Amino acid sequence: MTDITLIEAAARRMQGHVRRTPLLNAPLLDRVAGRRIFVKAENLQITGSFKARGGWAAVSALDPQARARGVIAYSSGNHAQGVAHAAACHDAPCVILMPADAPQVKIDNTRAYGAEVVLYDRGTQDRDAIGARLAEARGLTLIRPYDDGQVIAGQGTVGLEIAAQAAEAGVTTAEVLVCCGGGGLSSGTALALAAHAPGLRVRTCEPEGFDDMARSLISGKRERNAAVSGSICDAILTPSPGELTFPILSRLAGPGAVVTDDQALYAMALAFTHLRIVLEPGGAVALAAALFGADLPDTVIAVASGGNVAPETFAKALRRFA
Amino acid sequence: MTDITLIEAAARRMQGHVRRTPLLNAPLLDRVAGRRIFVKAENLQITGSFKARGGWAAVSALDPQARARGVIAYSSGNHAQGVAHAAACHDAPCVILMPADAPQVKIDNTRAYGAEVVLYDRGTQDRDAIGARLAEARGLTLIRPYDDGQVIAGQGTVGLEIAAQAAEAGVTTAEVLVCCGGGGLSSGTALALAAHAPGLRVRTCEPEGFDDMARSLISGKRERNAAVSGSICDAILTPSPGELTFPILSRLAGPGAVVTDDQALYAMALAFTHLRIVLEPGGAVALAAALFGADLPDTVIAVASGGNVAPETFAKALRRFA
Numbered sequence: 130m131t132d133i134t135l136i137e138a139a140a141r142r143m144q145g146h147v148r149r150t151p152l153l154n155a156p157l158l159d160r161v162a163g164r165r166i167f168v169k170a171e172n173l174q175i176t177g178s179f180k181a182r183g184g185w186a187a188v189s190a191l192d193p194q195a196r197a198r199g200v201i202a203y204s205s206g207n208h209a210q211g212v213a214h215a216a217a218c219h220d221a222p223c224v225i226l227m228p229a230d231a232p233q234v235k236i237d238n239t240r241a242y243g244a245e246v247v248l249y250d251r252g253t254q255d256r257d258a259i260g261a262r263l264a265e266a267r268g269l270t271l272i273r274p275y276d277d278g279q280v281i282a283g284q285g286t287v288g289l290e291i292a293a294q295a296a297e298a299g300v301t302t303a304e305v306l307v308c309c310g311g312g313g314l315s316s317g318t319a320l321a322l323a324a325h326a327p328g329l330r331v332r333t334c335e336p337e338g339f340d341d342m343a344r345s346l347i348s349g350k351r352e353r354n355a356a357v358s359g360s361i362c363d364a365i366l367t368p369s370p371g372e373l374t375f376p377i378l379s380r381l382a383g384p385g386a387v388v389t390d391d392q393a394l395y396a397m398a399l400a401f402t403h404l405r406i407v408l409e410p411g412g413a414v415a416l417a418a419a420l421f422g423a424d425l426p427d428t429v430i431a432v433a434s435g436g437n438v439a440p441e442t443f444a445k446a447l448r449r450f451a
Numbered sequence: 452m453t454d455i456t457l458i459e460a461a462a463r464r465m466q467g468h469v470r471r472t473p474l475l476n477a478p479l480l481d482r483v484a485g486r487r488i489f490v491k492a493e494n495l496q497i498t499g500s501f502k503a504r505g506g507w508a509a510v511s512a513l514d515p516q517a518r519a520r521g522v523i524a525y526s527s528g529n530h531a532q533g534v535a536h537a538a539a540c541h542d543a544p545c546v547i548l549m550p551a552d553a554p555q556v557k558i559d560n561t562r563a564y565g566a567e568v569v570l571y572d573r574g575t576q577d578r579d580a581i582g583a584r585l586a587e588a589r590g591l592t593l594i595r596p597y598d599d600g601q602v603i604a605g606q607g608t609v610g611l612e613i614a615a616q617a618a619e620a621g622v623t624t625a626e627v628l629v630c631c632g633g634g635g636l637s638s639g640t641a642l643a644l645a646a647h648a649p650g651l652r653v654r655t656c657e658p659e660g661f662d663d664m665a666r667s668l669i670s671g672k673r674e675r676n677a678a679v680s681g682s683i684c685d686a687i688l689t690p691s692p693g694e695l696t697f698p699i700l701s702r703l704a705g706p707g708a709v710v711t712d713d714q715a716l717y718a719m720a721l722a723f724t725h726l727r728i729v730l731e732p733g734g735a736v737a738l739a740a741a742l743f744g745a746d747l748p749d750t751v752i753a754v755a756s757g758g759n760v761a762p763e764t765f766a767k768a769l770r771r772f773a
């Protein structure tokens with residue numbers, strides 16, 4: 130069960146290994162938005178997304194024997210890189226299970242971090258069965274992307290930093306907009322803020338059509354999305370809220386926000402112009418909500434969760450909105 | 452005369468107003484480069500370049516009467532925005548003299564920071580005469596882009612931060628590559644490092660054809676460039692080294708490095724992919740030198756001096772090199 134003690138312990142284990150990302154702002158961005166916006170730039174995190182935190186927290190929490198046997202994760206994206214990086218730094222073997230049709234650059238990058246990439250055919254093979262077989266044969270520990278207490282604790286260190294950085298900036302009351310897939314980052318951040326900055330409230334942000342968390346927060350039970358793909362915000366598309374993350378958010382988060390793909394692209398363009406940072410579409414959803422949300426206070430903090438984006442997608446955002 | 456005392460005083464006046472930018476690195480960037488590269492990300496500075504430091508140092512050093520009368524600067528780029536921002540935060544009137552053919556977005560941005568923009572015709576009007584007349588009529592203080600003791604002190608705070616951040620990263624010996632126009636950033640940084648991190652040595656980096664500083668460091672006197680324009684690295688094109696900056700660099704800097712425009716574009720693309728930051732061509736010259744330099748040690752620190760770049764130029768870098 131993730132609580133503030135677990136988050137603070139994860140922060141101690143990360144020190145010197147995971148980056149304390151800056152809380153950025155820009156006078157001209159505030160003018161465009163009509164409110165004061167701070168951006169927690171997790172795109173500047175060591176692997177380009179907050180997932181380096183959860184990966185580090187999970188790998189570093191293993192007992193030495195389990196760590197020496199290694200870890201396994203299912204991911205073609207940011208979670209894969211976060212886990213692979215953490216494992217490499219701990220000299221732990223790491224297997225990443227990826228669909229064979231994943232973009233070559235993602236496969237290459239995950240290998241470059243030192244992981245063994247095992248490919249499977251999405252159409253004919255059962256990922257979970259392959260993973261379970263590998264894990265059993267080699268004694269690997271599975272690291273889930275969000276439904277894992279240590280992973281949530283790791284992502285929660287974002288909230289510890291926001292609490293400290295907001296206080297330094299003189300901000301004691303604000304809404305904290307968080308890009309939300311399964312809810313690991315949102316729930317961990319919510320726990321940390323509840324303990325250290327009770328005037329800061331988390332609100333989850335999702336792409337249109339994939340607003341399972343927003344709907345679940347209304348209905349009080351875990352809703353599912355109709356589709357599994359079809360938004361440009363690929364990094365944060367999950368079928369439904371996590372089993373561990375949802376109860377936390379149900380207790381601590383405000384209503385969920387929803388943005389369109391075009392709003393995410395527009396936020397990427399503004400982040401380029403005014404903050405000089407690179408965001409991926411899924412990582413720009415919270416900034417998009419900060420720009421377009423109707424029911425927001427004068428000061429908001431948007432977590433920019435990642436910046437691993439194909440050059441063509443980034444160029445498209447610039448062409449259309451910069 | 453700028454010395455470490457003046458730099459440290461500037462740092463104290465900036466506290467809470469100018470950003471302590473992060474020192475970034477990325478495992479995959481190091482693999483590409485074949486050496487360890489740290490990037491001091493001044494593109495994340497409040498106005499998108501280190502010029503916010505020099506502007507702040509100069510405006511905050513004025514006596515209250517002079518400050519109330521206001522300041523004037525000649526610039527269409529980063530210096531204009533740095534001075535305008537500092538002046539606005541000090542409630543000081545600010546006039547920026549710009550050529551009438553400057554890009555509209557630069558004029559608009561400078562106005563958005565609160566400055567009064569006065570346009571002149573490059574072909575028929577004498578900038579210095581107009582500026583002198585305005586300054587005299589209104590009692591404005593001219594803030595020069597690099598040949599000003601307080602401006603050099605302000606830029607030198609980059610060096611104070613690098614000294615502290617390198618020590619945190621365990622780096623005590625390295626070359627510090629700095630994008631160089633008139634030499635304000637390079638000379639201030641060199642002074643700060645000489646005092647606080649003597650194992651770190653500054654080397655100036657310039658675009659091919661505009662290597663006045665590199666040639667001056669060899670000949671021992673201030674050389675001039677043959678052309679005044681013609682490189683994509685527009686932010687750092689100056690006719691010759693500064694009168695105040697050159698003696699400092701002559702004493703403290705290593706040999707200057709020179710890169711091509713294509714190498715600068717390539718560095719922009721790598722910064723996009725591996726660091727998820729936006730650099731302008733002139734701001735990427737030091738990173739380009741870190742990537743392509745032949746006579747470099749295992750560890751280098753590159754100062755990424757700015758990120759105010761037109762979307763078309765950035766898209767070009769991505770198209771060609773990302």
